[in-house]
Amino acid sequence: MAAAPAAGRLSGSGFRVCSAGLTRSIRQPSRTSGLLRTAWQSTRKLHGGFVPTDKAARSVAHSQTFVQDYFSENTSIDRGWIKSGMLAAVRTIAETSGSGQQEVALNTIRSREQEASVKALTFEKESRSATEPERSETAATGSLDTVQHAQTDDVLPHRRRKRRKAALNPAEEPLPLDASSQLATAATAMPTSAFIRRRMATYLSLSKPRLSLLVVLTTTSAYSLYPIPDILSSMESPVTSTFSTSTLTLLFLTSGTFLSSACANTLNMLFEQRYDALMSRTRNRPLVRQLISPRAAAVFALLCGASGLLLLGFGTNPTVAGLSALNIFLYAGVYTTMKRISAANTWIGAVVGGIPPLMGWCAAAGEVATSEHHSWQDLLFSEGSLGGWALAALLFAWQFPHFMSLSHTIRADYQNAGHQMLAWTNPARNARVALRYSIAMFPICGALYWGGYVDSGFLLVSTACNIWMAREAVRFWKQQGAGGSARGLFWASVWQLPLVLVGALVCKRGLWDGFFGANESASIYEEPELATDGSPLGMESPKSLQRKPPPDINLAMMGFKRPT
Template sequence: MEVKGDEIKQVVVETATPEPVTPIAIAEAAPDDHISPHRRRWLQKKAAEPNVPDTSSATEEQLPLDASSRLATAATSLQADILSTTTHLADTNTTLSTSTLTFLFLTSGTFLSCASANAFNMLFEPKYDALMTRTRNRPLVRGLISSRGALLFAVFTGLTGLALLGFGTNPTVAGLSGLNIFLYGFVYTPLKRVSWLNTWVGAIVGGIPPLMGWAAAAGETATSEHHSWRDLLFSESSIGGWLLAGLLFAWQFPHFNSLSHTIRNDYKNAGHKMLAWMNPARNARVALRYSILMFPLCFGLYYYNIVNSAYLVISTGCNAWMLKEAVRFYRHQGAQGSARGLFWASVWQLPLVLVGALICKTGIWDGFFTGKEVNAYEDPEDAEFVPVGGEGLGMDDALGRGKALQDSLQTQHNLAMMGFKRPS
C-alpha cells in the first residue's frame, strides 16, 4: 500500500504529541502520599470543576491557606517582642548584670511555658484538629509523636519554664505563667466546643504576658518591704502593666474575629463554637467595639505619665487605621475583602503601638542630647550641705537643703517602685 509523505507526517505528529495533562490525570497518577495537602486540595477542586477558571487570586476573602501557621510563628516571636517592650517600659536603666539576666530568664521561661500550653492544647484535641485544614498537619494528628511523648513534653517544658521564671524573676511572674498554662490548656481548649465565650478566655491568655514583663521589671526595683504579689499587681505602680495587658486583650478581638471569619467553615466542621459562624453580625460588632477601646487604653499610658505626648499622635494614627477597617468589617459583615483588610491592619497596628510606646517612654531621651546624666540616687552621706547665703554656720539653710534632698530621694524611690528608674 502506498503511503504518502503528508500522511506519514500526520501519523508521526499524532503519535508524538502527548495528551494534555489535566488535574484529573495528575490526581489519578500520583499517590496521595506524594502530593502536599494544599496541592491535593487544589487538584480535587480543579477535577470537580475543570471548566471553571481559577479565580482564587481574586477571591475577596481569601487568605493564604497557611495563614494560621504563619500567625502562630509570628505570635511566638511577637510575645518575646511584647515582653521585651514591656520590660523596657518598666525599667529604662538596664544593666548587663541584673536586668539582662532577668530578661533572659523571663523570655526563656515564657517560651517554655508557651510550649507547654500549646502541647496540652494539641494533646486534648487531635481528632478535632484532623477536621480542620489549618491543623490537620500537626504532629499528633499525623502520628509523628505519641500521646505519651506529648504529655511528657508538656509537663517537662511547663515545670522547667515555671522554675526559670520563679528563680530568675519572682514568684509573681511564675504564678502568672502557671495561670496562663492552666487557662489555655484546661479552660480555653475544652471551652471551644461548649461556648463562644472561649474567645474571651483566649484574650485573657494573650493579655497576661505583658503583665508578666511589667511585674518582672518592677520586681527588680522593689524593696524588701514592697515585693509581694499585691505590690507588683495591685498597687499604683502596676497601672502601666494593666494598661499594656488591656491593649493585648482588646487587640485580639479585631484580629481573631477577622481571621476566624475567613476560616469559619473549618471551625464549624470541627464543632468549635465561634461567633464567626454562629453569629456573624455579633462577631463584627465585637471586633468594632474593642477597636474603639484601643483609644482610651493608649491615652491611659499618657495620662499616667508612662509615655509622652508624642505617643498620642502615633497611637491615634495606628488605632484610627484599625478602626476604619473595623467599621468596614462591621458594615459588610466580612464581605468585599473587609475581613482581610481588618486582619492585616491588626497585624501591623500592634507592633507599631508597642514600639511607639517604647520610643515615647517618659524620660527615655533625658540627657541624650545634652550628654549629661543626673544621678538621682546620690547617697545623702556624700552630699554637701552648703549654706545658701554662706553666712555663719548656716544651720537653718543646711537643714532645709537636707530636707529637700530627702524629699527628692523619696520621690525618686517612689518612681522606682513605679518602674521608671532602678536604683544604682
C-alpha cells in the same frame, strides 16, 4: 454556417473568437475556460482566477474547498457549466438568435455569479462560527438562566440580597498556614538521613513559634516599659532611664515565658488532635500527620512547662511563675474545652493574651522593690501597677479584632470541626465585637500617657495605628466580612500591635532626657559654696539660690557612733 453569424455577433460585442478557435475550445474545455475567465476576473474573486495547467499549480488552486463544497450542495447548477466559465456563456450566446437575447443571457450570468459569491461568503462565515468552542453556547445558556432566575426572584428579596452579597465577596486567597503546619510540612520534606533536624522541626512546630514569640514580645515590652526609680539608675550613664533593670532577669523572663507558652500550645494540640484534622488550616500539624506520638508530645509539654516555671520562679519572682501557671491552665484547660461549648471562649482566650504583660510588669516591679518580702498584692494591686494593667487591657482588646477577622475567614472550618465561634453562629455580632474593641484601643493607649509612662510622641504613633485598624473594623462591620474586609482587618491587627508596642518603648518617658540635657539633678556630694564677706551685688547664681541645705541626718539611727 450558423457559427459565422455567431462569431460576428461576438466580435461586435467586444469578443474576438474565430470558428477554428471555437472548435478547439469545445474539444479542450479546460484550457479555453481558463483563458476566457480572465475577462471576468474582477467579478469572481473568490474562485481563484486563472488556473495554471501544471498539476502542482492546479492542486494549489483547487485547495479552496469552500467553493467546491458550496457548489456541491447546489445540484440544480451544473458543475461543468460553472467550471467552464465563459465557455458556457459563449456556447449560450452562440445558440441564441438575437442580440437582445444575448444581453439577457449575459445579465443572467452576472447575477448568478454575484449570487454565488454572496453564498460563498455566507458559507465561509458559517464555517467560522461552527469552529467556535462550545463555551459560547454554554455562556449564552447561562445568561438565559440568569435572566430567568432574575425574573423568578422578583418576589424573593432574600435571594437578591444573597446574590448581591456574593457579588461583593469575590473569591479570596486563603490565609497562609500557621507556623506549626509549615514546619510540619518542612519536616516531612527533609531526607530520612537528617533525623535530628526532622525531630527538632517537629518539636518546634508543637510550640506554635509565631504565637510564642508574640507572647514573649508583649512580656518583654511590659518589662522594659516599667519606670525605673532615679535612685537605682546609674549616675555615670548620661541616660538616667534604661529599658530594663537587669539583663539576666530579662533573659530568665524571656526563656521562661517561651517555654511556658510552648507547653500550653502543645497541650492544646494534644487535646484537639481529632478536630484539627477536620480543618484545612490545621490538618498539617505534626500530631495530625503522625510525625510524633501523643506520648512524646505529652512528655515534651511536661518538660517545657516545668522548666519554664522554674526559670520564672527563681529568675524573677514567684508571682510571675504563678501568673504563667495560671495562663497554661486557662489556655489548655478552659479555653480549649470552651471552644466546643460556647462562643464565650473568645473572651477567655483574650484574658490569656492579657496576662503576659502583667508577667513582665511584675518581674520588673519585683526587682526594684525596696522590701525583700513583697507580696503578690503589692506587685499586682499597688499604685505603680497601673501601667501593667493598661498593657494587659491593650492586649485584651487587641485579641477581638484580630481573632474575629481570622475566624470569619475560616468560619467554614470552625463549623465543620464543631467549634462554637461567633463567625458562624452570629456573624453580625462578630463584626460588632471587632468594631467595639477596635475603638477601645484609643482610651487604653491614652491611659499609658496619662499615667506618665510615655511622652506625647506615643499619642501620635498609637493614634495613627488605631485609626488604621478602626477604619478596617468599620469596613468589616459594614460589609459583614465581604469584599476582602475580613482580610484587611486581619493584616491591620497584625501590624498594629508591634507598632504600638515599639512606639511605647521608643517614647518611654525620660528615655531621651540624658541625650538632650534634660533632667539634670544636683549631686548630693557637691560641696556648698562658701559664704563671702560683703554683698554679692546681685551676682548670685540661680543654681546656688535653688540649692537646699543638706538634710539633718541622725547618724546614731544609721549605726554610726559619735567619735570620742
